[in-house]
Amino acid sequence: MPTTERPAADPSPTQSSERSTHFGLAVLALAMGGFAIGTTEFVTMGLLPQIADGVDVSIPTSGHVISAYALGVVVGAPLLAFFGARLPRRALLVALMVAFTVGNGLSALASNYELLTLARFVSGLPHGAYFGVASLVAAQLAAPGRKGRAVALVMLGLSIANVIGVPAATWMGQNLGWRSAYVAVAVLGVVTVSMILASVPSIAADPEATGRRELAAFSRVQVWLTLLAGAVGFGGMFAVYSYISPTITEVGELRESAVPVFLLMFGLGMTFGTWLAGELADWSVFGSLLGSALGMGVVLLLFAAVTPYGWWALPFAFAISAISSVLVVNLQLRLMEVAGDAQTLGAAMNHASLNVANALGAWLGGLVIAAGWGYRSPALVGVVLSIAGFAVLIVSFLLARGEDRILKAGGAH
16 A cells, blocks of 8 residues: 655644744844944944043044954954854854853943953954855744745844944943943843854754855855945945034034934934835845935935034934945845855855945045045045945846846857
């Protein structure tokens, strides 16, 4: 008699509920790390005047600590993706967050500008690798058909940081001293480590993953073009954000208490833009990239024009952040598409690219301010960077189109 296989029994409501709870707690732990990272990445920008006074340097010079963090991300992302490709995922996540916590603790203890700059560099090293590994873990834990949503939930920690974490830490820094902001972030790091150990299951690394396979992504022209588009095109947002505090207080003639409000608006714009990016990506990833690059240039120009009118600049801060989030998400999708098998490095290098933009924007913004062009000039630098990013995307689009035509022609024969 032929045997028939019995279909697998559907999980009971209790089993489904337990799995959902375990998954939710694991993703919450991973998102907490994103919340901590997002807070430390952006709070420095809201506390530049206080940090400058605290380590006895000018505001443009203190902007270099932002660049130091960004460079740490750029250096750490490929190195940690290379050496950590075959390490167990949970252990790697814990190690990354321990390093992050140490870096922020050192930032709070730094007694001078040089030590603070070094501490911010150390704090940035785990950034890109953490998001890359956390995204892979979330996707692996998710139920079939829900991997994208799982990754989005991890990234939501970064957006919520700009709505809650950054304004709260900025307020703390203004009222309790700038060091208190980094102490708070270090505490978030300890909480994240505890949550990962308690909620994230032990997951083995991909046995076929090697550093060599990850580095193969760098042999692809489209990978380099996508990274360059992010590094240049996203710089305009950071040129403005890095100096938002003195811009709205000195040019807009608003009180210091207005700074957290502007940072909150940046965070709300980032959250809205992340949602909008998903909707636009379903229409066209490349169309979204080109549109957001052009839109960024227009909005930055308008921001420079309305800054002297104080609160009238607030909706443009929202728009800058929203459009930049559309750019970020679609750059991530494009990079994952062109990176092939090098998913860990691809995910990590997107954040490295964006932090090159962070360093570039903060550095160029500081240059034009130091040159005497005023605090509105970083927005104009951002316009130029947006146009340059758009040009890179056009080159990428034309090359991809040419490659498609060659493939179609080959298939016809």
